[in-house]
Amino acid sequence: MTDQRTKAAPHNQPGTPEERHARLAEAARQLRVEILRMTAQAGSGHPGGSLSSAEIIACLYFDVLRLDPARPSWPERDRFVLSKGHAAPVLYAALALRGFFPRELLATLRKTGSCLQGHPHMRTTPGVEVSTGSLGQGLSMACGLAAAARIDGAGWRTWCLLGDGETQEGQVWEAAEAAAHFRLDNLVALVDNNGLQIDGPVSQVMAVDQVPRWQSFGWRVLEADGHSIPDLLAAMQAALAGSGRPAVIVCRTTKGKGVSFMEGQADWHGKAPTPEQLARALEELGCSGQGPALPGGVSR
Amino acid sequence: MTDQRTKAAPHNQPGTPEERHARLAEAARQLRVEILRMTAQAGSGHPGGSLSSAEIIACLYFDVLRLDPARPSWPERDRFVLSKGHAAPVLYAALALRGFFPRELLATLRKTGSCLQGHPHMRTTPGVEVSTGSLGQGLSMACGLAAAARIDGAGWRTWCLLGDGETQEGQVWEAAEAAAHFRLDNLVALVDNNGLQIDGPVSQVMAVDQVPRWQSFGWRVLEADGHSIPDLLAAMQAALAGSGRPAVIVCRTTKGKGVSFMEGQADWHGKAPTPEQLARALEELGCSGQGPALPGGVSR
Amino acid sequence: MFRPGTGTAWGCVEMTRVDVARLPRQATRDAYGEALVAAGRADARVVALDADLSGSTKSQKFGALFPERFFNVGIAEQNMIGMAAGLAAAGKIPFASSFAIFVTGRAFEQVRQSVAYPGLPVRLVGSHSGVTVGQDGSSHQAIEDIALMRVLPHMTVLVPADGPSTRALVNESLSIEGPVYLRLGRPAVPVLYGEGGFAAPPFKAGGSVTLLAGRDATIVACGVMVAEAVTAAYRAEAIGLSVGVIDAYSVKPLDRDAVLAAARATGALVTAEEHSVIGGLGGAVAETVAEEYPVPVIRVGLLDRFGESGAPDELLKLCRLMADDILAAVRRAVAVKR
Amino acid sequence: MFRPGTGTAWGCVEMTRVDVARLPRQATRDAYGEALVAAGRADARVVALDADLSGSTKSQKFGALFPERFFNVGIAEQNMIGMAAGLAAAGKIPFASSFAIFVTGRAFEQVRQSVAYPGLPVRLVGSHSGVTVGQDGSSHQAIEDIALMRVLPHMTVLVPADGPSTRALVNESLSIEGPVYLRLGRPAVPVLYGEGGFAAPPFKAGGSVTLLAGRDATIVACGVMVAEAVTAAYRAEAIGLSVGVIDAYSVKPLDRDAVLAAARATGALVTAEEHSVIGGLGGAVAETVAEEYPVPVIRVGLLDRFGESGAPDELLKLCRLMADDILAAVRRAVAVKR
Numbered sequence A, B: 001m002t003d004q005r006t007k008a009a010p011h012n013q014p015g016t017p018e019e020r021h022a023r024l025a026e027a028a029r030q031l032r033v034e035i036l037r038m039t040a041q042a043g044s045g046h047p048g049g050s051l052s053s054a055e056i057i058a059c060l061y062f063d064v065l066r067l068d069p070a071r072p073s074w075p076e077r078d079r080f081v082l083s084k085g086h087a088a089p090v091l092y093a094a095l096a097l098r099g100f101f102p103r104e105l106l107a108t109l110r111k112t113g114s115c116l117q118g119h120p121h122m123r124t125t126p127g128v129e130v131s132t133g134s135l136g137q138g139l140s141m142a143c144g145l146a147a148a149a150r151i152d153g154a155g156w157r158t159w160c161l162l163g164d165g166e167t168q169e170g171q172v173w174e175a176a177e178a179a180a181h182f183r184l185d186n187l188v189a190l191v192d193n194n195g196l197q198i199d200g201p202v203s204q205v206m207a208v209d210q211v212p213r214w215q216s217f218g219w220r221v222l223e224a225d226g227h228s229i230p231d232l233l234a235a236m237q238a239a240l241a242g243s244g245r246p247a248v249i250v251c252r253t254t255k256g257k258g259v260s261f262m263e264g265q266a267d268w269h270g271k272a273p274t275p276e277q278l279a280r281a282l283e284e285l286g287c288s289g290q291g292p293a294l295p296g297g298v299s300r
Numbered sequence C, D: 001m002f003r004p005g006t007g008t009a010w011g012c013v014e015m016t017r018v019d020v021a022r023l024p025r026q027a028t029r030d031a032y033g034e035a036l037v038a039a040g041r042a043d044a045r046v047v048a049l050d051a052d053l054s055g056s057t058k059s060q061k062f063g064a065l066f067p068e069r070f071f072n073v074g075i076a077e078q079n080m081i082g083m084a085a086g087l088a089a090a091g092k093i094p095f096a097s098s099f100a101i102f103v104t105g106r107a108f109e110q111v112r113q114s115v116a117y118p119g120l121p122v123r124l125v126g127s128h129s130g131v132t133v134g135q136d137g138s139s140h141q142a143i144e145d146i147a148l149m150r151v152l153p154h155m156t157v158l159v160p161a162d163g164p165s166t167r168a169l170v171n172e173s174l175s176i177e178g179p180v181y182l183r184l185g186r187p188a189v190p191v192l193y194g195e196g197g198f199a200a201p202p203f204k205a206g207g208s209v210t211l212l213a214g215r216d217a218t219i220v221a222c223g224v225m226v227a228e229a230v231t232a233a234y235r236a237e238a239i240g241l242s243v244g245v246i247d248a249y250s251v252k253p254l255d256r257d258a259v260l261a262a263a264r265a266t267g268a269l270v271t272a273e274e275h276s277v278i279g280g281l282g283g284a285v286a287e288t289v290a291e292e293y294p295v296p297v298i299r300v301g302l303l304d305r306f307g308e309s310g311a312p313d314e315l316l317k318l319c320r321l322m323a324d325d326i327l328a329a330v331r332r333a334v335a336v337k338r
Ligand SMILES: Cc1ncc(C[n+]2csc(CCOP(=O)(O)OP(=O)(O)O)c2C)c(N)n1
Pocket: A048, A049, A050, A052, A084, A086, A133, A134, A135, A136, A162, A163, A164, A165, A166, A167, A192, A194, A196, A197, A198, A255, A269, D051, D052, D053, D075, D102, D106
């Protein structure tokens, strides 16, 4: 991000790089806490792929994206598309902690009548840009958003997070092709390359080699440790360089990251922790099972 | 093909390589003649992409494929899938010249009640293996055929011809991914890389760089001059080497090949020649507009 | 000569017949091409997308005039719909066109999830619907697109019968909030509305046009079948039947009031559409009357079969989609009524 | 206690009530998993495909037992259908499973072109149909799959109400020539057929089961709604209405004779399905009676809305898919009849 861009970001905080990294690591930790509470409370949901995205989402929602929680439809805002819509908990947590809606609403996840649907829905949740949940459709919508910004000569960017299993959908590659062809360099894709999908390891179910794949579609490919804040921030900054090509950041991640008994377990893709499991998980994350992690979270 | 395979092919002819090449070049010429007559007679159809495939189809139907026109459903036959179904004329011409059905039927192309539908249909036309016409679906069916042969431990092969524009369909890449993952080395894809689709050059409408694309999906990629019989035969032989990976032959071709005023013209994708244009075209192909090109064609 | 277009003057005698066979002809896709350009001129939010069929769907001219607002995505209909959804989410009004079977079928779930569920104002434009596609055959002939789009919540389904109503509906669609499916055809069809034809009323979602009033039965038709329905109604007079005709261009929302009024007034309905008899306009009418005022509904359409190759006229005959087939259905409806 | 399953003994008085609430429960997808294994054992031509949901659709066990006949294609439903078509073209009998919305919607045009048009014997298996999917919400709840599959020529559409009928229909499907869509659900539902329930008749394409005979109205139901329909019929007695129930597990071909007989015998029909009221079983019944014997048909189903997140039971309530909603529809149907 250029200085001008980051300055405009309402959430941006002064401080040293180390302070910035610590702040984002703490945000990721809080996202994890909320993901676990939320899914435990709901009794269902997708912790595994939400946890693996925590640092990615923390960097985006607490640093990189230009957003104004008080004005969710501010025209100049950056757009984020959660193409892997089942990771709704991490998105909802970020939106709540950033103040798009009251944190208490997180407890209503997946309940009848809640504004927090099982998969993100733009009509019920402030801050959700498009509706996702059916895999493989988000990158196309992100292309459309980026194309709209291009038509309007607007400076906002579009970001899109995909699952690695999700990239088995042909539509992803139709979109990848189009983004390169239309030279949408105001678009950045991120792949949560956690190596697992529902039925097992991606390499066993239906292998996808992300880096050469995106390269062959004409994208600028960056790699990052998806749990390293400095790595992610550097890649995100590089992705915005704007070279006439869209950029993708392939993020090496661990599914279930942060909770020892969930890490690397396909089984934790789509089931909620029991109260006991929640307590253990929260302890590992350095907070008790009771009450809010930090009053108000890192929301500013 | 191994000796054993080619010997089993009912259509295989003894002779020197030169004789073999000349025979196939003549077959391609006759396919072109039939394509033009057929579409002119029908008053509609797709000459451009049929003409660009003439040598590919000649090599397959008059040399490489193990087929028995007298027994179209001989279980051990090789399977061919015309994924770019709009090139039905070149397939119908080959099937007729090989004796799957009487050559006279070609005159009924696209007419009400004809067994020769505008796009290939397995239920109406002897020798047509699956129904195509909606682009992007053939390679998946070819994967299914190859998987069936694998289950049965059968030796027959599956071949599939795609258009270059067609490869913009995401489903093609779902299939490509699956073929590599399932190690279907009894499957060979061919791309008629003629550089044109309906709305113009592929490079302008939606560029696809075939060779790196297929490589990134784990395929063995071969290239050939799609109008050179020796080149094609060599590539087809190499494709059958069977290395645990599916093979694709990217064929450099010219849309409308063989008819000067059709060559390289997107406009000739989907319209029939007038009687005058037919006469000119047939003259260029070394035969008069009247009567059959060669009685009985090269069918044996 | 202009004639009264709308109205429920049941039983009134028509003054002059509209000579359908002599009307000028225009393909609805051609009218669409013109209307799209006009919409693009009138509203800068209008953008267009196509999937390598812009010459056939007639979005090409828009592309030439407004290249920065036009996206040809190649042969990738799913991505086209997703991009249209993204453009709409950013405030644009996208018109996404391809052949009807590809825009509604190949991209069905994209239409459902990315467009219909959030209710985004994407205009899906399906040219080449029905068997009048002709020689290309079944793979290119949409016979189920109305059913597909009708079952989606939030979706408006419009099936204009001619050029003028197509232009009016494209314009009207600019002010419809949610998604719209516009079904178009390939061949030139009679220009029913205007000089020498019927008076053009305002065309709007949920509307219909009562072209002819009848006493014995009413034909509810859409698209190319409206002209056939008018012909059938005229022919019915010769066998002593007074038959009304409704142009139900808005298949969803269906003009319930008009359909129920016709059921009440004539006691027998026939539907006519270039679509399967399952789930389309016929389904909509059968569902509607069954709920409130059950009368016989005989559906003219493809009898649960795919199309095939052939000349459009021959296929209409083969598939029993001609005026005489409608007339046979009218007789059957009247017989069931008794 | 076993009870007479089929029959048209209109007006007969039932001996003993089936206590639906106390019946054992099993999810139809679980029954499918068992039946698939049995089919695989019985017939070597049976192969199975899935798209990264084999644990949920229950095809996993088949995969474990017959790995060489099982293809998990990853998250790529279109390719799954194409591969199934190819396997079928080579003489196999493929069962291709995923969530109902993905198998019928994401791959609609593949089903149409590669499977239905050539009439290949692919068995499409859609688990997780309707709102009883629950918390995942709208994107995972198929409410239009019956309409989508019903409009396709050559397609057989089967919607079993319980485990035993699911097993029977999987077995029966082996001898159906063309393509079949089998609609399954996620939650455990009452085992209606067998010990303590209704006698299980032979289940076959084009069949139906008349569970209860009535005089005033008949409920035609499928899937999870059959149990609700039975409950509704019992409750109807309390308000002096004699209501029949038909399990229309074969939505296409519909058991025309049974539906028309019910229309004639009771003069009023209610349909009940966990699906949009548009184009599904309700549409099929409305179309059928309108053609021959018009009677009121009140459709219970999703009222042209998408589902949402929530507990399955709460969603059934919210979407008005409970026995009492069916009962209200019965009263309305009877009122329209008069
Ligand atoms: C089109 C579609 N098919 C299937 C599913 C069911 N589904 C939900 S999540 C998932 C696996 C996703 O794996 P991946 O993309 O790797 O996500 P992550 O590991 O990040 O959770 C599947 C198959 C779906 N949501 N959409």
